[in-house]
Amino acid sequence: MSPRREGHTDVLGFEGLLAAKEIVVFCGSGGVGKTSCAAAAGAMAASQLGGKVLVLTVDPARRLATALGLEGIGNVEREVPPELFMEAGHEPRGRLYAAMLDTKRSWDELVHRHAPDEETAYKILENPLYHNITARFVNAHEYIAMERLYELHQTGQWDLIIVDTPPSRSAIDFLEAPTRMAEFFGGRFLKLITLPYRAGGRVGARVLDVAARPFYRLADRVLGSDFMQRLGEFFLYFQSMYDGFVERAEEVERLLHDRRTTFAVVTTPEAAPLREAEFFCEKLDEFGFDLGALVLNRVLPDYLRDPAGAEAAEVLRHPRALAEKLADEFPDLLTPDITESVLGTISDNFQNFSLVAMREAEEKRRLGTAVGAIVQIPHLDHDVADLDGLLEIGAAMFERGAGATTKGSAPLRP
Amino acid sequence: MNASPPFSPSDRASALLDRRLVFVTGKGGTGKSTVAAALGDLCASMGKRTLLVEVDARGNLTDFFEHARVGFAPEEIRPDLYCMTMNTEDSLEEYLTIFLKMGRVSRLSILSRVFDFIANAAPGVKEILTIGKIAYEATLMEGTAPKWDTIIVDAAPTGRIVGQLDAPAAINELFEVGMVREQTDWMREILADPLITALAIVATPEEMPVTESIELYEMTKRLDVRLQTVFVNRVLPELFTTGEEETFEHLREPAPSRYLEDEVKGSIEPVFEAARLAVRLRRSRVEHIRRLKASIPVPTLYIPYLFVRDHGQRSTHLVAEAIREEMGL
Numbered sequence: 001m002s003p004r005r006e007g008h009t010d011v012l013g014f015e016g017l018l019a020a021k022e023i024v025v026f027c028g029s030g031g032v033g034k035t036s037c038a039a040a041a042g043a044m045a046a047s048q049l050g051g052k053v054l055v056l057t058v059d060p061a062r063r064l065a066t067a068l069g070l071e072g073i074g075n076v077e078r079e080v081p082p083e084l085f086m087e088a089g090h091e092p093r094g095r096l097y098a099a100m101l102d103t104k105r106s107w108d109e110l111v112h113r114h115a116p117d118e119e120t121a122y123k124i125l126e127n128p129l130y131h132n133i134t135a136r137f138v139n140a141h142e143y144i145a146m147e148r149l150y151e152l153h154q155t156g157q158w159d160l161i162i163v164d165t166p167p168s169r170s171a172i173d174f175l176e177a178p179t180r181m182a183e184f185f186g187g188r189f190l191k192l193i194t195l196p197y198r199a200g201g202r203v204g205a206r207v208l209d210v211a212a213r214p215f216y217r218l219a220d221r222v223l224g225s226d227f228m229q230r231l232g233e234f235f236l237y238f239q240s241m242y243d244g245f246v247e248r249a250e251e252v253e254r255l256l257h258d259r260r261t262t263f264a265v266v267t268t269p270e271a272a273p274l275r276e277a278e279f280f281c282e283k284l285d286e287f288g289f290d291l292g293a294l295v296l297n298r299v300l301p302d303y304l305r306d307p308a309g310a311e312a313a314e315v316l317r318h319p320r321a322l323a324e325k326l327a328d329e330f331p332d333l334l335t336p337d338i339t340e341s342v343l344g345t346i347s348d349n350f351q352n353f354s355l356v357a358m359r360e361a362e363e364k365r366r367l368g369t370a371v372g373a374i375v376q377i378p379h380l381d382h383d384v385a386d387l388d389g390l391l392e393i394g395a396a397m398f399e400r401g402a403g404a405t406t407k408g409s410a411p412l413r414p
Numbered sequence: 415m416n417a418s419p420p421f422s423p424s425d426r427a428s429a430l431l432d433r434r435l436v437f438v439t440g441k442g443g444t445g446k447s448t449v450a451a452a453l454g455d456l457c458a459s460m461g462k463r464t465l466l467v468e469v470d471a472r473g474n475l476t477d478f479f480e481h482a483r484v485g486f487a488p489e490e491i492r493p494d495l496y497c498m499t500m501n502t503e504d505s506l507e508e509y510l511t512i513f514l515k516m517g518r519v520s521r522l523s524i525l526s527r528v529f530d531f532i533a534n535a536a537p538g539v540k541e542i543l544t545i546g547k548i549a550y551e552a553t554l555m556e557g558t559a560p561k562w563d564t565i566i567v568d569a570a571p572t573g574r575i576v577g578q579l580d581a582p583a584a585i586n587e588l589f590e591v592g593m594v595r596e597q598t599d600w601m602r603e604i605l606a607d608p609l610i611t612a613l614a615i616v617a618t619p620e621e622m623p624v625t626e627s628i629e630l631y632e633m634t635k636r637l638d639v640r641l642q643t644v645f646v647n648r649v650l651p652e653l654f655t656t657g658e659e660e661t662f663e664h665l666r667e668p669a670p671s672r673y674l675e676d677e678v679k680g681s682i683e684p685v686f687e688a689a690r691l692a693v694r695l696r697r698s699r700v701e702h703i704r705r706l707k708a709s710i711p712v713p714t715l716y717i718p719y720l721f722v723r724d725h726g727q728r729s730t731h732l733v734a735e736a737i738r739e740e741m742g743l
Contacts, residue, residue: 030571031443031623128588222510223539224592273443301691309684315677316685322677326665329673333664342661345653346689352721353688359722381694383621 014375015398017292018045018160021262023153023255024292025163028266029276033297036384036393037266037377038164039064043096043387044394047085050093051159056149058101058166067386068098075102077152080387088388094159099152101166104131106144114244120237127234141166143177143249150252176287179253194236262292264375269299269360278367294367295397298379304357309350316347375399427713428741430643431457433612434560435552435604437567437639439575439630440616441623445647445733449616449717450568451478452733458495459734460743462563465551466497469544469578470570475499478730496562502543509546541581542594542601549601552610572615572626579605579613579639605638612642617706619646619699628709641712645737646703648719650696653689662689715740 018024018041026038035057042055054077057064065071069081077099085092108125115121124130142165149163219228255261263284267277277294284291303309316322323340367374377396384390430436436453440446447468454466465488468475476483481491486504488496554561570578577584582598582605589595605611615630617623627644634641654662664670666686674682707714717736722729 029442031441031618218510220592222593224589224595226590227588227592268443301687303684303687306681306684308681309688311680312678312682312685313680315679322674325677326670326673330664330670333667333670334661338657338661339665342654342658342665345658346662346685349653349692350685350688353691355721379691379695381691382698 013399014041014293014295015044015048017262017264019049021292022159022260023149023161023163023258023262025149025165025256025261025263026266026295027165027263027280028295029273032266032268032273033377034266035064035164036390037264037295037297037397038162039068039098040384040390040393041264041397042098042160042162043068043080043085043390044398045160045162046080046094046096047090047092047391047394048398049160052095052097052157053160053162054097054099054152054158055162055164056099056101056145056152057164058145064384065098067384067390068096069387070098074100075105084387088386088391090391101145101148103141103144106148110144110147111241114241114248115237116240120240124234124237124241127230127237129231129234143180143252146177146252146256147248150248150255153255179249194232194239257288259290262290264293264295265291266295266297268297269363271363274363274367293375295375295377296364296367297377299364299376300353300357300360300379302357304350304354305361310354313347313350313354316343319343319347425713427643427715428743429713430612430614431460431462431564431741431743433564433610433642434562435548435565435567435611436642437569437575437579437611437613438616439569439572439613440645440647441572441626444616444618444623445717446571446616447475447568448478448730448733449614449645449647449737450566451475451730452737453614454495454497454566455479455730455734456738457564457566458492461494463561464495465562465565466495467500467548467551467565467567468497469500469548469567470574475568478727480727500544500547502540505543505547509543538577538581538585538588539594541578542585542598545578545581545605546597546601549604552604553600572630575613575630576633576637579637583638602638608640611639613639614643614645615641615710616645616647618648619702619706621702624702624706627706631710631712641710644706644710644712644714645717646706646714647717649703649716650692650699650719652696653692659693 024041026034026041028034038057039055042053045051046053055068069084070078077097080096080098082092082095085096111124112121115124145163145166149161152158152161216228265277265280265284267273281291281294319340320336323334323343324336326339327334327336364374364376375397377393380389380392382389384393431453438446438450438453440449450466454464457464466475474483476491476497479491479495479497481497484491484497484499486498486501488498491497548565548567551562552560552565569575582601585594585598613634615627617627631641665674671682671686715737717733717740720729720732722732
């Protein structure tokens, strides 16, 4: 369909990708349906490919949690009841689990693991700066997602882990998170801040280095010396975790580069998300990550670009004469005035949607030359409210045609 | 809608534009930046001297005007419309220069970098440098009149806006002394003045954007800044009136549709399907709009779905015109 990039996994399509990889990381800008796509891919993989599949999500729409048969998803993996698959007309080959990333808890666990002793761990966790720092410092949110993924993968109990990444300021934050986490702990700014509190190995003693003096004078004046002290102490404790942290960050980084790991970039065919997606694809390539698929979500149906439809819509732009003829022909059904207005409306409507569909097609064509595997998901006219809905998205991803796996909602194609 | 007498002037749809400082937030993908840009466009076209501030993103707000990127210093990108990109390092340096009377010593830039590092760690510091700069612009006078008639801020998304707006209050808890602490009172005064400052939320009629908007509205109750307006973006209009819908269904019956098919030369089926698609899309979204309106008691303005996918000045202007119409201006 689209030009394929040589040697890429997409020869097998998206289905093959899910069968071949152990980790698929879904990325994309906010509001493109990333969470639904990740969950749909997981549901489809569990249903069609078998094995133990885990969807690690960040902040699922409540509706999505309900769709997975889970009243709220916690940090601990929970199985999606197989009965739900049965109800949706599927006999699943494998098992589907879902877990939600609890950032705060995951960070706490990380501190407990890497702190040299319980007392240090306690001091870090109790520091008022701790929460703030883990909430956003050096891409803390992104880092912890990758860290949790690593941990889950290490357990060896999953055939496939699908990750729905948190919405980032920039999608690129993810890829850099492990590296930047390691850099941060070795950084010179951190040394400068903790310097005065290290003298004599005693926390709290502030002996000023000549070179650092102007900095502290200014810092005290602007931020207050109390604050500077708390900050220094905090980082000093934090640094005691340095070795463990850096080692771990490097392992996480290695896993993301592993050939068992791939990335799926999700976007809608709108200008802004598309630009973000293209940028992200370039970065994946630059950083040496595997771009498995580009998922194009909410694509308008093909019939909107049907030339025969366009011809009809053009004729209907001036519907008066036709409306009168129709009203003559079917007097018990139609009146000329309302018929005229309806024909005019549906003509306008077709031309409006057709225009957008054309632009989408053009964007797709452009993308086709840049990315190998493109997965298209039709613009659904309803919210994804249950597993059935997720499997409908999944079927589109597997190019199985909407009708093949769903029973409830009618396909959009005529 | 707002049944309770006495009539409050801030219930007017256009009240948002009476404020000097407007923060625009919204979930990612809802068109927050589009609406902020359109508000800037609208205010400037009304002859207001307008400053458009980009806070969060990658500095591409000027794309909405097909203009090259701008930096920290406000730049006039079209008559009466100035644009700037927030940068906390520059903000800190400006602050030190103004309040500490420090010259732009070269050493300062290294210090600012260190500060920027700290600002990342300390709760509220980065935010206070952002909010501080914006509030500072709102206090600037030229002669006896404020320098800016309107400042429109393309602010942080719903998930982070509270941290941003609440920074001056939060910082009091952490800093006992120091200049940062001393600065918070005047900022809070500006943010808390409902005649100066207002918040606007942008949502699309979908589950998550609406849910996040409602959650944010609940949180704003304890903030200094008051929620003034909700924009519902990309609203599909009702295609048919009730009578028309019946006629449409009749037209789709076998005999009339065969007749039509012969008359229009092409194929009528795609045109029917497109109409059904529009009706279904509209219906699936109506419930979300209803939920939004029922939960947030401030003026709700609708911006229609634009059948263009371009993000240039053309669509910015179309959105501005839609807002103008909704505000009854």
